[in-house]
Amino acid sequence: MASSPVPAYSVDMTDVAEDLSAPNPDSFTAMEHGTKPQWEYIAKSINHYNEGFVDRIMETLKELEDDASGFAVNRLEHSLQSATRCYRDNKDTELVVCALIHDIGDMLAPYNHDQYAAAMLQPFVSEKYHWMVAHHGVFQGYYFFDYLGLDKNMRDQYADHEYYDLTQDFCHNYDQNCFDPSFKSMKLEEFRPALEEIMGNGPRKSIYKK
Numbered sequence: 001m002a003s004s005p006v007p008a009y010s011v012d013m014t015d016v017a018e019d020l021s022a023p024n025p026d027s028f029t030a031m032e033h034g035t036k037p038q039w040e041y042i043a044k045s046i047n048h049y050n051e052g053f054v055d056r057i058m059e060t061l062k063e064l065e066d067d068a069s070g071f072a073v074n075r076l077e078h079s080l081q082s083a084t085r086c087y088r089d090n091k092d093t094e095l096v097v098c099a100l101i102h103d104i105g106d107m108l109a110p111y112n113h114d115q116y117a118a119a120m121l122q123p124f125v126s127e128k129y130h131w132m133v134a135h136h137g138v139f140q141g142y143y144f145f146d147y148l149g150l151d152k153n154m155r156d157q158y159a160d161h162e163y164y165d166l167t168q169d170f171c172h173n174y175d176q177n178c179f180d181p182s183f184k185s186m187k188l189e190e191f192r193p194a195l196e197e198i199m200g201n202g203p204r205k206s207i208y209k210k
């Protein structure tokens, strides 16, 4: 006698050996029909995918090499110079990672690239560095906005903010001066341990964290 089909929700899918990256035929077609085992399997699959998070950051940073937009160095080299200067000045690892990531949004968020990078970093870094990265676009404007008909003192709106000095210092010493073709920057791969330490061990804070 043929046994009756086992409903998907009764299968302990966490014990099934399968390709965690492949579409799951036992999953729901609408979230409103989802079950606990299905969501446990999804959580397991997401954790598996997130094991490649640092690799994906590295690959995305490499893509910054494709464009210089009129600057003397390409966007990856600019990022490496920024991170290298922080590293050589013995800044903490969080700041080194912020420097490496700070312009990663140039490709997909050209009109708010500072906020893009800040959103990536927020689960992993302190509030002060998150604010610094989120506002570095405005602060960086001090060096060129007037040439483009904008207010170079736009940053003054934050003059009383507790992270004003930090952000001003970052832009002056680790951003606006990082377009030097003769600068000997560290290689991207040399920053992998820093990325692993700060962004490779799960978030400090997240709505998905218990």
Ligand SMILES: [Fe+2]
Pocket (backbone or CB within 6 Å): 102, 103, 113, 114, 136, 137, 140
């Ligand atoms: Fe930037």
Ligand SMILES: [Fe+2]
Pocket (backbone or CB within 6 Å): 078, 102, 103, 175
């Ligand atoms: Fe920059």
